[in-house]
Amino acid sequence: MASNAGTFSKMSNNSRQKFIETMIAGISENSQDDSMADVDIIVEGERFPCHRLILATMSPYFKAMFHSGMVETRERSITIPGISKSAFVQVRSSMYGSEYSITTENAMELLHAAALFQIISLQEACEEFLAKEMDMENCLMLFKIARSCNCKVLLEKCRPYVMEGFNGLWKSEEFETLDLEDLESIVRDDDLVPVDEEQICEATIKWVQADFSQRKKHLSRLFRHIRLVNVSPEYLLEELYNKDLLVNDETCKRYLDEVRDYHILPARRQEFASSRFHLRNSDDFEEVILVLTEYDMERSGSFYQDGKCLWAYSHHQGRWYTLAPIPLPQNPGTGFRVVSFRNDLYLTGGNSSLKNLLKYDSDRNEWVQCDASMKRGRYNHMTAAIRESVYVLGGYNAKMAEGNNVQGSIEEYNVNSRCWRTMGELIVPVQCAATVAVGEKIFVLGGKQEDGSNFDGIQIFDTRQRETKVEPGLLKGFSQPLQIVAVDGKVIIITAAGEVYDFRYSKMKLTLVKRLHQDCLPILGVAHYRGYIMLISASKDKPLIFSKVYKLELRCTPTRLDVVSPKNNTKPKPIHACLRCVVNKQFMYHTYFQ
Structure with a gap:
């Protein structure tokens, strides 16, 4: 008779189920x-x-x-x-x-x-x-319990009630009993759906005043998350600036001043990036990266037989969308420059229309030809916006006399009067330089000179004094052309070789903070989103065609670079301009090239 010693029989599913039932019954x-x-x-x-x-x-x-x-x-x-x-x-x-x-x-x-x-x-x-x-009567109480007990299922059920019903909930007595962390989790949430941001201000102040002696120290912590960008200027000046608890709090006062500056500096709005300027998901507008490209004849068919295509990359949705194209009769060619003013765009110059000025009206999603023309035509120039004006500096004009094609002239277009006027001259005429506006000064970094060599200095044009000065040699050894982005008072410069510098303009000091891997190059454009530096890159074999979006985090140590993968396979090409802007969501529905 054969021996079964040493053999092992695996328990069948039936046996296992029977075992579990027997064990539970025995325990019970x-x-x-x-x-x-x-x-x-x-x-x-x-x-x-x-x-x-x-x-x-x-x-x-x-x-x-x-x-x-x-x-x-x-x-x-x-x-x-x-x-x-x-x-x-x-x-x-x-x-x-x-x-x-x-x-x-x-x-x-x-x-x-x-x-x-x-x-x-x-x-x-x-x-x-x-x-x-759960209902609207008890959802706030359950929200508190879910957070205190780490109840993920219950918290997920509570969130829609609290986020969407906030306008009624904050007036209840239960609201005043919320813990600091509970209230902070609500006001910082992108999914919060207020009637307006003023309601969140009122709710926060009400919560603090319910136990003022204990809670006043938390006021700035909460106001840090309120999207003050959506507060009306009238409410800001008449209500918030007249509340002693806010103006007597140093941090809160700084937040109010910050949003005041946003309203009085329309030319600089796209530089603000703190949490007070983040848009909620329920807002009508969205922060995007805008790029201008050629139209794709093969994929666009007859619909997009136009001069240039305007694309918007939605960070929230992770998709590329097409906005209004530039009509073919207004095609600026190449070498044009684009700058933002409020949420509109101004396009200047271009080798097909040297004195060209187009405006993208973000309220209507359309391009408009401006009547005023530059005094001197140009392309490959530099542009910046300060106060109520758009400035163009330097550039190239093939129609000028031999040896004088690269220009130094500076012109100003006043957005209100809609007129151009000559403002001054660059000391060193250049084209294709990087430009950033700081205060009332325009910094022009590097650029190509008449003989084709790269200029290694920085020129500073004072728009009030109408004077230019030069700081030579600061860019010696830098690989040009340069990419530049201003965000929350900082200026970041990226060289063609992928070196990332922090530019301390007050001290005229450049500090290397990161070297990008060669796989990230070339960089076609830079923008910013919620404090991150967003890089639009191409590949070496197709240097003008969008390849990847990178998110660069410079606020942490070590710095961090992540790839952002769009959900659609759209490849805007070739990219002529790139900048950060805010657009109305109603226009972000068209993904025709997919």
């Missing part, structure tokens, strides 16, 4: 048998015989207690405070696999107990029960 039966109990849990003076093995198996709380080496490890009786007898009866039943009852009266207490003892099955059952009972 033993819950009624005190003879084998080895620990007594005392709740409100009543003794509940239990088994350490069962408690430790079902509850990490008890497992830690019994293995801690403390007195509870050896004691026969252990007193548990903070829970009622009736609640512990249900908790004990759940650990022993017996039937337990969740009702409207005990659900809250059972949830707290399940969270305390870390009994996942009971906690989830309580969360599901409370989620079914």
Whole structure:
């Protein structure tokens, strides 16, 4: 007869199920048998015989207690405070696999107990029960409980009620009982749907005033997350600036001044990047990266037989969208420059229309030909916006006399009067330089000279004094052309070789902060989003065609570079201009090239 010694038979699914059912039934039966109990849990003076093995198996709380080496490890009786007898009866039943009852009266207490003892099955059952009972009357209370007990299921059910019903909830008495962390999680949430941001200001102030002595120190922490960019200038000046609790708080006062500057500096709006300027998902507008490209004859068909295509990359949706194209009769050719003013764009010059001036009206999603023309035509020039004006500097004009093709002239277009006037001259005529506006000065970095060599200095044009000065040699050894972006008072420069510099313009100092990998090059354009530097890159074999979007984080140590993958396979090409802007969502519906 053959021997079966040493063989192993795997338990079938049927056998395993039978085993589990038998074990649960046995455990449940033993819950009624005190003879084998080895620990007594005392709740409100009543003794509940239990088994350490069962408690430790079902509850990490008890497992830690019994293995801690403390007195509870050896004691026969252990007193548990903070829970009622009736609640512990249900908790004990759940650990022993017996039937337990969740009702409207005990659900809250059972949830707290399940969270305390870390009994996942009971906690989830309580969360599901409370989620079914949720309404606008109790959602704020449940939101507080869900956060305090780390109830992910219940919190996910609460969020839509709180986020969408905030306008009514903040006026309730329950709102004033929120913890700091609870309120902060609400006001910082991009999914919050207020009637207007003024309501969030009022709600926050109300919460602070409900216990002013204890809460006033938290005011700036909360106001940090309020999207003050959406607060009207009238409310800012008439209400917020007239509240002593805000203007007497140094940080809050800085926040108010910051948004005041936003409103009075329309030419610089795209540089603001702090959390006060982040848009919520319910807003009508969205922060995007705009690029201007040629139209794609093969893929666009007859619909897009136009001069240039305007693309918008949605950070929130992770997609490229097409906005209004530049009509073919207004095609500027190449070498044009684009600058933002408020949320509009101004396009100047171009080798097909040297004195050209086009405006992209973001309110109507259309390009408009401006009547005024530059005094001197140009392309490959530099442009910047300061106060109520757009400036063009230098550039190239093939129609000029031999040896004078690269220009130094500076012109100003006043957005209000719609007139051009000559403002001055660059000391060193250049084209294809990097330009950034700081205060009332325009910094022109590098550029190509008449003989084709790169200029290694920085020229500073003072728009008020109409004077230019030069700081020579600061860019010696820099690989040009340069990319430049201004964000929240900082200026970041990226060389053609991928070196990233922090430009301290007040001290005229350049500090190397990162070297990009060669796979990231060439960089076609830069923008910013919520403090990140966004890089639009191409590949070496197709240097003008969009390849990848990179997100560069310079605020941490070490710095970090991540690839952002668009959800559609659109490849805008070739890219002539790139900048950050804010557009109306109603125009971001068309993805024709897909």
